[in-house]
Amino acid sequence: MNQQSTENPAVKSASDTASQDDYLVIENVRKLFDDFVAVDDVSLNIRKGEIFALLGASGCGKSTLLRMLAGFEKPSAGRIILDGQVLNNIAPYDQSVNMMFQSYALFPHMTVEQNVAFGPKQKNMPKAEVARRVEEMLALVQMESMAKRKPHQLSGGQQQRVALARAVATSPKLLLLDEPMAALDKKLRSQMQIELVNIVERLNVTCIMVTHDQEEAMTMAHRVAVMDAGKIRQIGTPDEIYEQPSCRYTAGFIGSVNMFEGKVDEDEKDYVTIRTPDLETPIYVGHGITGYDGMKAAFAIRPEKMHISKDEPEQKYNKVQGVIEEIAYFGSHSVYHVRLPSGVEVLCNFVNMRRWDSESYTWNDKVWLSWDDNAGVVLTS
Numbered sequence: 507m508n509q510q511s512t513e514n515p516a517v518k519s520a521s522d523t524a525s526q527d528d529y530l531v532i533e534n535v536r537k538l539f540d541d542f543v544a545v546d547d548v549s550l551n552i553r554k555g556e557i558f559a560l561l562g563a564s565g566c567g568k569s570t571l572l573r574m575l576a577g578f579e580k581p582s583a584g585r586i587i588l589d590g591q592v593l594n595n596i597a598p599y600d601q602s603v604n605m606m607f608q609s610y611a612l613f614p615h616m617t618v619e620q621n622v623a624f625g626p627k628q629k630n631m632p633k634a635e636v637a638r639r640v641e642e643m644l645a646l647v648q649m650e651s652m653a654k655r656k657p658h659q660l661s662g663g664q665q666q667r668v669a670l671a672r673a674v675a676t677s678p679k680l681l682l683l684d685e686p687m688a689a690l691d692k693k694l695r696s697q698m699q700i701e702l703v704n705i706v707e708r709l710n711v712t713c714i715m716v717t718h719d720q721e722e723a724m725t726m727a728h729r730v731a732v733m734d735a736g737k738i739r740q741i742g743t744p745d746e747i748y749e750q751p752s753c754r755y756t757a758g759f760i761g762s763v764n765m766f767e768g769k770v771d772e773d774e775k776d777y778v779t780i781r782t783p784d785l786e787t788p789i790y791v792g793h794g795i796t797g798y799d800g801m802k803a804a805f806a807i808r809p810e811k812m813h814i815s816k817d818e819p820e821q822k823y824n825k826v827q828g829v830i831e832e833i834a835y836f837g838s839h840s841v842y843h844v845r846l847p848s849g850v851e852v853l854c855n856f857v858n859m860r861r862w863d864s865e866s867y868t869w870n871d872k873v874w875l876s877w878d879d880n881a882g883v884v885l886t887s
């Protein structure tokens with residue numbers, strides 16, 4: 507489930523162009539619908555040119571936050587400041603913020619070029635400039651040859667490209683995308699994700715996207731905010747979020763994870779051990795934590811960081827024997843579900859390097875699982 511970040515390395519090439527760290531400032535923003543808190547005290551600083559993803563389960567408040575940025579909703583409290591200007595009380599059509607809706611929001615009776623020309627015309631751009639702008643935008647999304655077509659004569663991916671061209675035609679300061687790929691099938695979606703990032707980066711437009719799809723957020727965004735029940739749980743680059751989750755929620759939400767709940771047994775400067783009812787021996791973690799003996803803590807480790815072997819590993823700590831109960835074959839890798847004597851099930855990935863590797867382990871095999879001292883993280887919140 508971690509493949510996205512390695513599969514598309516080119517996607518994040520221009521991620522470190524932070525010139526203005528506080529181009530968009532979201533300051534203690536709240537939104538109440540009657541007494542229901544949809545967005546709860548959110549603060550965020552977004553850099554100019556950054557692609558930022560709000561990621562979270564359905565209903566956590568992502569769209570509400572985005573709609574406040576677009577001016578469709580007014581914050582109940584807090585401020586939104588874009589390029590030094592407070593946006594709270596500015597009407598949507600006065601803002602230099604554009605929202606890209608899903609492809610079906612194209613005007614059906616207008617041609618591709620008329621769709622793209624719509625925004626610039628609304629802004630009273632001179633005719634010649636509108637034409638130049640449309641040409642430029644269609645070239646950008648490689649739709650010049652279809653300028654005269656109507657939306658119904660286009661494929662889903664092509665409609666998506668036109669929608670993007672239309673959204674950026676007025677050079678918005680902020681581009682907002684709400685579940686931008688929801689209407690596309692999986693293959694087309696991953697292709698469009700890369701295309702969209704390349705275009706947005708070429709234009710250097712600041713972009714905030716909302717998605718419930720972690721792969722989409724990880725592939726496209728420079729940074730990701732994980733949201734839960736109106737609150738932001740963690741902000742970080744995709745690999746920070748994945749490799750260094752700060753709390754149980756993020757660890758469990760992003761990718762798959764084995765989580766062992768227990769207590770800090772030995773709390774030393776350069777290592778800790780954690781005792782958990784799931785394992786017979788304490789877990790040895792090769793770094794210190796801010797904690798104390800007896801503190802409640804969880805140890806979280808990703809399935810791809812578990813080693814599997816038939817023979818007992820030589821290491822002193824961090825190994826356990828179990829029985830393979832299920833095997834899920836994904837082509838590139840298999841996931842073994844290993845049942846431990848405590849009854850707990852542990853997931854372990856195995857990369858299928860050779861064609862018949864998956865046959866080296868099978869159901870009901872007794873195997874050893876082991877992991878390195880720094881392969882997992884200790885979570886105390």
Ligand SMILES: Nc1ncnc2c1ncn2[C@@H]1O[C@H](COP(=O)(O)OP(=O)(O)O)[C@@H](O)[C@H]1O
Pocket residue numbers: 539542544562563564565566567568569570571
């Ligand atoms: N206009 C509204 N009136 C009342 N409740 C709303 C309104 N808009 C959204 N909500 C509620 O706020 C919560 C967050 O919604 P939303 O921001 O759309 O979530 P997400 O986009 O993360 O799925 C949901 O519980 C939703 O029912």
Ligand SMILES: [Mg+2]
Pocket residue numbers: 568569570716
């Ligand atoms: Mg939504």
